[in-house]
Structures are given as C-alpha cells and as structure tokens.
Amino acid sequence: MNEYDPFEKELAALKPLSPSLGLNDRIAHQLENGPQPLVTPTKYAARRAWQLTLALSVAVVMLAMIFIRRGEQQPIVPQAPRSPLDLATALDPSLPTVWTYHRAISGSSQEIDALLDKHSHTTPTPASEFHVGAFSMSKSELQSF
Amino acid sequence: MANGGDDWQTWLDRHGAALVLLARQIVSSRADAEDVVQDAFIRFWRSRSAVADPVAYLFACVKHCALDWQRGRRRQARREEQAARPEAEPMFMGALESNERQSAIEGALRELPGEQAEVLILKIWGELTFPQIAEALDIPPNTAASRYRYAIAKLREMLAEEPIR
Numbered sequence: 001m002n003e004y005d006p007f008e009k010e011l012a013a014l015k016p017l018s019p020s021l022g023l024n025d026r027i028a029h030q031l032e033n034g035p036q037p038l039v040t041p042t043k044y045a046a047r048r049a050w051q052l053t054l055a056l057s058v059a060v061v062m063l064a065m066i067f068i069r070r071g072e073q074q075p076i077v078p079q080a081p082r083s084p085l086d087l088a089t090a091l092d093p094s095l096p097t098v099w100t101y102h103r104a105i106s107g108s109s110q111e112i113d114a115l116l117d118k119h120s121h122t123t124p125t126p127a128s129e130f131h132v133g134a135f136s137m138s139k140s141e142l143q144s145f
Numbered sequence: 146m147a148n149g150g151d152d153w154q155t156w157l158d159r160h161g162a163a164l165v166l167l168a169r170q171i172v173s174s175r176a177d178a179e180d181v182v183q184d185a186f187i188r189f190w191r192s193r194s195a196v197a198d199p200v201a202y203l204f205a206c207v208k209h210c211a212l213d214w215q216r217g218r219r220r221q222a223r224r225e226e227q228a229a230r231p232e233a234e235p236m237f238m239g240a241l242e243s244n245e246r247q248s249a250i251e252g253a254l255r256e257l258p259g260e261q262a263e264v265l266i267l268k269i270w271g272e273l274t275f276p277q278i279a280e281a282l283d284i285p286p287n288t289a290a291s292r293y294r295y296a297i298a299k300l301r302e303m304l305a306e307e308p309i310r
Contacts, residue, residue, distance in 0.1 A: 007301060011269050014237040014247060016162035023179045024157065030187050031153060 094118075153190050156203070163271040164207045166236060170262050171211035175234050177218075178211070185210035201280040204267055208282065253303040261296035268293050 004012060090097050096119040104115045161182065168178035168185075185206040189199070196202040236251050254262060267273045267281060275293070279286040 008269065008297065011250065011265075011300075014239075014250065014270075016166040016237055016270050017175075017235065018238075019157065019161040019165050019179055019182060023161070023183055024154075026183050027153065027157065027186055030183070031190060034187065 153186075156190075157186065160200070160203060160271065163266060164204065166270055167204060167207050167263060167266050168211045169236065170259060170266065171208070171215055172218075177214065181211045181214050182207055184214075198277060198280055200273065201277040204271060204273065204277075204281040205283070208263065249304055250300070253300050256303060257296055257299060261292050261299065264289055264292040265296040265300075 089095060090099055093100050093103075096115075100115065101112075104112045164182045164185070165175070165178050168181040169175060172178050172181055186203070188210070189203045189206045193199045193202065236254070237247060239247055254265070257265065263282065264278055267278045268275075273281065275286045275289045278284075278289040278293075282289065284292075
C-alpha cells in the first residue's frame, strides 16, 4: 500500500460493500450441514475417465450385439445338392467334356482327331447351322465368310 | 498477506467484500454475485489445503464460478439482465448521491475492460501481490502488472475532469 500514488490511495480508500448477512448464514449452513465434499479436480478427472470407459464399453457391446443379430438374421441359402449325375457326365468319355479333351490332349494327336471325329458325329447340332461364338451363321454364310 | 487464521468466518470477513466486487465484474447483479461467492467459497474451503497459495486460489475460485454461472444463465437471463439495470446497484460503501466523485469512479470502473478491471480489483481491494494475481488469473506476473498500469491510466483519463478530494 505504501507505494501507491495519491490516485491509487483514493481508490483504496473506497470500501467495497460487505457481503450480506444472508451470505454468511448460507455459507455457515452449507459448511456445517453439507454432507457432500466437493469433487476435487483429480477426482473429477478420474470420474470422467471412468465414465468415458463405461460409455465406450457399452458402445462396443451394443455394436457387437448388432453384428451378431445381423449374422443370425441372414437367410441361409440352401446349396443345391450336387447331383451324382453331373460327375458321371463330366467323366463320360463319350461326351465332349473338358475332362475328355484334357485326357485326349495328354495322349497322341491321333487320339484327339479320333475324339473330334467321334464328337462331330454325336453332337446334336442342326446340320444347317453352326454356332460360332455369339453369332449364329448358316453353313453357306460361314463358308462364304 | 495475512490470511487471518484457519476459520472460515475470518476468511470471509477478510476477503468477502473484494470477492463480491470481483464476481460483480462478471455476473449481472449483487444477488447473483453473492450466490457465486457462496459456491466459490464452499469449494475453496473444502479444497484449500491442497493449494500453495490459498488467497490466490480463493479469488481464482470466485472467477471460475462466476464464469460458470454466467455461461449457465446467459440464455435464460439475458433479457432479465438488460431489464434489471444492475449498474444502478452501488459497489462501494457510502451514498453515491452525496459523493459525485465516488459515483464517477464506479462509473469509470464499469467502463474498464474486464481483464483490466479484475486485476485492479485484486490489487487495490483484494490486496494481492502481482504474483498472486498472476496465479489467481492464470496469467504471467508481468501481464498482471501491465494490465494494472493500463487500468490506472485509463481510470485517470476517464476521471480527468473530476477533482481529486
């Protein structure tokens, strides 16, 4: 206070209004009867961290439940039973299957020729029409082409 | 800075007026300022043993509580505050009507920027040192000192036409 100049001393001479008696009574009442100690910053931070952890755990559990329920609700598409006929057909040497040709290629060239001749006779293709790729052409058209 | 013992009543008697004055820089009315001081004082009293400078901490509690109070009530009370005209409530003892100089000082204090006014209040009426002000307001001591000088200079300027008695 001693280093104040006259203006500062004038300010310091002004006395702020004292708190009311009511404030005094309220503080006394709260200090004497208030059972709850205030949360200190450290405790507050710990409580916040605990709440955050709890919230995250609940969120994870809920997400897991949602995924599990979705998995349960997905319709199970029954797989078409494999017909034993398919396998028999695939391995039938009389038919022009991949397996038949694969076997012929691993053999001699005469074997392939024989297989081609055989299948050209057995394949039920109309005589007037050959299927080449995606286009349908008559025999005469194909020859002129 | 004498703290006046370890009795809450002594603390309140010693600092109560300056605490209310500080709170009034932030909240609208004297009644609100007393509510703020009540909350802040309870908080201070229950945790004062954990701090290095309890006086600075007490004023810091008041400032933080006042800011919290203001934030919480801003929306609902804005219109009420404008209607209440809290500037009509005196800050200092003595009849304003009979003391034009005091009235002028109160008016000038209300015109100060908040950050300068709070430093001035803590220094003049709270009787805190600049290091204590710095701790209470969470600013460097040099900043506290410069804000105080600016506040004094501004008050002088605003009161230049007023005679010093």
